[in-house]
Each structure stands twice: as C-alpha cells, then as structure tokens.
Amino acid sequence: MKSTLHRLLVLVLAIVTCVAGLPVSPASATPAVRNTNPIAERRADPHIFKHTDGFYYFTATVPEYDRIILRRATTIQGLATAAETVIWRKHASGEMGAHIWAPEIHFINGKWYVYFAAGRSNDVWRIRMYVLESSSANPVTATWTERGRITTPWDTFSLDASTFVHNGVRYLTWAQKEPGIDTGSNLYVARMGASPWSITGQVTRLTVPTLAWETRGHKVAEGPTVLQRNGRLFLTYSASATDANYCLGMLTASASADPLNAASWTKSPNPVFASNAATSQYGPGHNSFTVSEDGQSDIMVYHDRNYRDINGDPLNDPNRRTRVQKVYYKADGTPDFGIPVADGATPVRLKSYNTERFVRHWEYRARLEANVAPLADSQFKMVTGLAGSGTVSFESTNFPGYYLRHRNNDLWVERTDGSALFRNDAAFTQRAGLASSSALSFESLNFPGRYIRHSNGLVYLQAVTDAQGRADATFVLE
Structure with missing residues (x-):
C-alpha cells in the first residue's frame, strides 16, 4: 500500500512539474562512490563486513601466513588508516600451524565468526577450513574461541569458506579438491548445520575448472562469494594461478531456484574481471562484497598487484593489495564489474x-x-x-x-x-x-x-x- 501511494505521489509531482514547464528529473540516481585505491598494502583475500553497529570490519591474508588481523572504521576509506589488531595467531606446531589463509568475518545469531584456512606445521599443504567464535560486541577487542574444523565429505585440501543466507536458509560455500577429479579445487555448497561450523545434508559440486581461463597455470576454482540482487544469485569465484592469470568467473542462479541443485547455476563463458595492462592491474581475484556507506551501492572488494612479472612462486610474492570499486548493473540485471581501475581515486x-x-x-x-x-x-x-x-x-x-x-x-x-x-x-x-x-x-x-x-x-x-x-x-x- 505504501509503495503504491509513493508511486502515485511521484506521478502527481511529475505531472505538476511538467505543467509548470520545468524539466522532470528521473528517479534519484545512486550517488557516486569514491574511494582511493589501494585500501591496504600487502593484504590479500580481503573481506569487508558492514555491521549494524555502523562499523566496517576488515580482515585479510597477511603475507607471512601466520596470523589473523582485523581493522574497523565507520567508512570503507577509513579502513586504510585504521589500527590493525591481531586477533589470533597460528599454533606453534601441529594443526593450524601454517598457511593461515583467507579469513572472513561474519555475524551469525548474535555472535561473531571468523572462517579461515590453515595447514599443519609438519605438512603446510594439508589445508583445511576452521572457525573462530566470539560473543563480544566488538570483535577487534574480543576473546576468540577455536571451534575447530569444518568437516566435509572428503578429508582433502579445502579452503575459502564463505556463508550466505537465502530465503531464510544459511549456506556454506567453499573450494575443495575432490578425489577422482584432476583439479586443484572445485566449488561446493551445502546447508549449514546446527552450528556455524558444521554443514548438513546434501553437498553439491557447483563447478569444476575446465575452461581455458580457469586452468592457466593451475586448474583452480576458489574463493566463492555470493551477491544477491535483481532476483538472482551471483556467485563469483577466482580461477587459474595466483599471478597475472588470476581472474574472476561467475555462476548465476534464479532466486527462486534451489541453490543445492547444480542445474540451477549457469557459468559465464568468459571471465567477468581480469588483468588490465592499461591500468597496470594484474591478477585481480579472491573478492568479497560489501555496501557503500549509504547502503545504496554494492562494492566489490578484491586484491591484485600493480605489476605483471613475478620472480618465483606467486604465493611468495607479498605485494597483493586490497582494493575496492563500485558494482554496476547491466540492463538485464546482471552485475558489470568493468575493469580493475587504476590506482588512486575510483x-x-x-x-x-x-x-x-x-x-x-x-x-x-x-x-x-x-x-x-x-x-x-x-x-x-x-x-x-x-x-x-x-x-x-x-x-x-x-x-x-x-x-x-x-x-x-x-x-x-x-x-x-x-x-x-x-x-x-x-x-x-x-x-x-x-x-x-x-x-x-x-x-x-x-x-x-x-x-x-x-x-x-x-x-x-x-x-x-x-x-x-x-x-x-x-x-x-x-
């Protein structure tokens, strides 16, 4: 009823304006979102969460792979200069003792949770997914409890846990190496279980990296994250090696479809975000989404490097930086990420x-x-x-x-x-x-x-x- 009344009032105003001989302005435009990139040097796999307390919370992978950090600020740009706190460090030995990767922070049922990946001190590539929990109001100063490992159907390389709610149901999506499939990792989704560190029921394989742009250097699909807009679910993910070949792909499903049905999802045939020599941005990937300060615009958060050539293993190169830019939408309602823009003002x-x-x-x-x-x-x-x-x-x-x-x-x-x-x-x-x-x-x-x-x-x-x-x-x- 209120929506109908609002539309009638807008129509009446437009008619009156036309009669008065004045130009009619279209519906209010989304205001410009302007930030300065990079937001954070030497911070990869970034995740920014806007909470109801008015703060943005930022976490990311540090190049030493040994700790989880957190910043908060009332603006996205403010995160660039916000104090950084170490909220957890790797174990001295054993499980969770190496390769601390890709933390994400979420607020679920009144508590804070950090999802992250970690290896063992005696086997750094035995990567699995883990969860921290805190009931404190401010996660930066909180005491955190280790809730242990997220168990999946296979005890194999797994990472990049992310969570989203759709139609009242909370899901977990992640990357994992599945036995019998010759890839580094594929993407999966399942319902969350009784706790935010468990899954239950059907596990669905969403996609396997098979296209040329998904298999450059390594056959990889990782870093899934979900954006829900315009009656659809858009799941972006990262593909190929973590050098200049790294790029974003996207799966799309109708909001009315079952996310656990692999047939609900359609893969975009080409990358939706990739390196750009003109702007000197290389290997954009492992993104997340947040919203602008006024809540009117979706903001993509991602990392890249400002040079192409890397000596040695890209994982040993520390210079991936956190960056942000506004998400636009095409006439058909699908997101248009454009190109990774040049450093400086967006x-x-x-x-x-x-x-x-x-x-x-x-x-x-x-x-x-x-x-x-x-x-x-x-x-x-x-x-x-x-x-x-x-x-x-x-x-x-x-x-x-x-x-x-x-x-x-x-x-x-x-x-x-x-x-x-x-x-x-x-x-x-x-x-x-x-x-x-x-x-x-x-x-x-x-x-x-x-x-x-x-x-x-x-x-x-x-x-x-x-x-x-x-x-x-x-x-x-x-």
Missing part, C-alpha cells in the same frame, strides 16, 4: 539529469548512451583540473592519460599533449546543476558561459539559454 560516471544515459567515448568522440559496453568507456577519474586548482578534469578509465576536452565545441577524449591549450580545453569549473542544485554542471574554463551539454546523442560545449539547455547541461555523478 572513477565516476556522468549520468544525464534528464535521461537514463551516460557520457561515454566511442572512437574518441564523447556521446550519450544507455547500457554502455564496455562499462569503462563511461567511467572517468575526476581529478584536479589540468589547468590548476579550482577546476576539474575527467581522465578516461580505460585510456589513462586521455582526457575529456573540447575542440571546436565538440567533446572528445584525447591524450594530453602537455600544451597550455590542451590543459585549458580539458579543465572545467564545477557548478551547482543548472537544472537542479542536487546535481552538477561543468563550465568551460577558457570559454566562460559554455557548459558540457548533450544534444541528439552527442556531447558538446555550448552556451545554455533555456530550460531544455539547463537540463541537458546537468549531470549526476554515479
């Missing part, structure tokens, strides 16, 4: 105030389109203006060093030539939106009175003289 999209379209480049010409593919064509790093402070410039995400600039009143994405003319052409003064103070407009630095404006699907630099022009020259940052 990019934004310029969404038209009066249409559901975005500024994007196509053959270097700036235009306005919906459902942009590839996503990165519509993502720009908003930086201090090339002409100096007080202005902003828009650097292409997938063509670093290329900027949105005007030339003969047309907008293009071009590589900077270092000239004063280019710097001025690519610098804009950010103004309150000409059609709405809650949005933004961008005035040319060297042609005052002219604004970035769309018309007939293209983007220009033009003077604005009427209500239509004000709406066309107003944008929302997403």
Whole structure:
C-alpha cells in the first residue's frame, strides 16, 4: 500500500512539474562512490563486513601466513588508516600451524565468526577450513574461541569458506579438491548445520575448472562469494594461478531456484574481471562484497598487484593489495564489474539529469548512451583540473592519460599533449546543476558561459539559454 501511494505521489509531482514547464528529473540516481585505491598494502583475500553497529570490519591474508588481523572504521576509506589488531595467531606446531589463509568475518545469531584456512606445521599443504567464535560486541577487542574444523565429505585440501543466507536458509560455500577429479579445487555448497561450523545434508559440486581461463597455470576454482540482487544469485569465484592469470568467473542462479541443485547455476563463458595492462592491474581475484556507506551501492572488494612479472612462486610474492570499486548493473540485471581501475581515486560516471544515459567515448568522440559496453568507456577519474586548482578534469578509465576536452565545441577524449591549450580545453569549473542544485554542471574554463551539454546523442560545449539547455547541461555523478 505504501509503495503504491509513493508511486502515485511521484506521478502527481511529475505531472505538476511538467505543467509548470520545468524539466522532470528521473528517479534519484545512486550517488557516486569514491574511494582511493589501494585500501591496504600487502593484504590479500580481503573481506569487508558492514555491521549494524555502523562499523566496517576488515580482515585479510597477511603475507607471512601466520596470523589473523582485523581493522574497523565507520567508512570503507577509513579502513586504510585504521589500527590493525591481531586477533589470533597460528599454533606453534601441529594443526593450524601454517598457511593461515583467507579469513572472513561474519555475524551469525548474535555472535561473531571468523572462517579461515590453515595447514599443519609438519605438512603446510594439508589445508583445511576452521572457525573462530566470539560473543563480544566488538570483535577487534574480543576473546576468540577455536571451534575447530569444518568437516566435509572428503578429508582433502579445502579452503575459502564463505556463508550466505537465502530465503531464510544459511549456506556454506567453499573450494575443495575432490578425489577422482584432476583439479586443484572445485566449488561446493551445502546447508549449514546446527552450528556455524558444521554443514548438513546434501553437498553439491557447483563447478569444476575446465575452461581455458580457469586452468592457466593451475586448474583452480576458489574463493566463492555470493551477491544477491535483481532476483538472482551471483556467485563469483577466482580461477587459474595466483599471478597475472588470476581472474574472476561467475555462476548465476534464479532466486527462486534451489541453490543445492547444480542445474540451477549457469557459468559465464568468459571471465567477468581480469588483468588490465592499461591500468597496470594484474591478477585481480579472491573478492568479497560489501555496501557503500549509504547502503545504496554494492562494492566489490578484491586484491591484485600493480605489476605483471613475478620472480618465483606467486604465493611468495607479498605485494597483493586490497582494493575496492563500485558494482554496476547491466540492463538485464546482471552485475558489470568493468575493469580493475587504476590506482588512486575510483572513477565516476556522468549520468544525464534528464535521461537514463551516460557520457561515454566511442572512437574518441564523447556521446550519450544507455547500457554502455564496455562499462569503462563511461567511467572517468575526476581529478584536479589540468589547468590548476579550482577546476576539474575527467581522465578516461580505460585510456589513462586521455582526457575529456573540447575542440571546436565538440567533446572528445584525447591524450594530453602537455600544451597550455590542451590543459585549458580539458579543465572545467564545477557548478551547482543548472537544472537542479542536487546535481552538477561543468563550465568551460577558457570559454566562460559554455557548459558540457548533450544534444541528439552527442556531447558538446555550448552556451545554455533555456530550460531544455539547463537540463541537458546537468549531470549526476554515479
């Protein structure tokens, strides 16, 4: 009833606005999510959990593989400088004595739980899954109890336990080497048992790495995590060796399907997130999901390196870093992760105030389109203006060093030539939106009175003289 009333009120408002001769703004856009990468150096397999107490809790693998750490902050960016506490250390010998990997922190039935993998001191590759528990309100200062190992049907290499609730049922998903299958690990799912460290009933094999991009260096599917949106379950996972070949795959199931039925899941034929030489990001993987501070945007958390070549075993290279970026969605409701963006400020999209379209480049010409593919064509790093402070410039995400600039009143994405003319052409003064103070407009630095404006699907630099022009020259940052 409330939803119906809300829609009627919005419709009435739109009609009144049209009668008044003012531009109609579409539904409120999701505000821009802007962070600075990396969030944490030398922290791999990251997991960020937003709790009801207003804090984000962050844990990850440390390169020494000997302890579990935890940070907390009220913002995602705040985790970068938050104090780090060691909440548990490996055993001096025996079980849980080596290779402490991939911790995840969850709040279940009023208690905190950390899932992690560990080997033995006398057999570091005898990796199994374990759980810590605490009833303290603050897990950073908590005392933790070891609840032991998660038992699965096979006593084999197993790791990367993660948990999710769907239709009121809690599930565990993980990676394991199954006897008789020639892979490093496959993905599995089962219902959780009576305790958060047990499973019960049917165990389902979700996928086996068989595709070329899943088997580079090693035949691996690991690091499963679930995102639930738009009437579907999206399970992302990591594949191949942990060097530049590492990448993310995805399984998709309907929210109405049984997660324990392997036939419910469809594997994407290609990686959904992979290395990108243009942005100098290599081996993105082992991700998790959290939400933005306002709860309106899904945020992907993952690790990668900012160089391709590694000497020796990638597991001995300590420089995987924790990074974040916003998850966008395609017209069909499936997530679009884009590319791993360059280090520094995360990019934004310029969404038209009066249409559901975005500024994007196509053959270097700036235009306005919906459902942009590839996503990165519509993502720009908003930086201090090339002409100096007080202005902003828009650097292409997938063509670093290329900027949105005007030339003969047309907008293009071009590589900077270092000239004063280019710097001025690519610098804009950010103004309150000409059609709405809650949005933004961008005035040319060297042609005052002219604004970035769309018309007939293209983007220009033009003077604005009427209500239509004000709406066309107003944008929302997403």
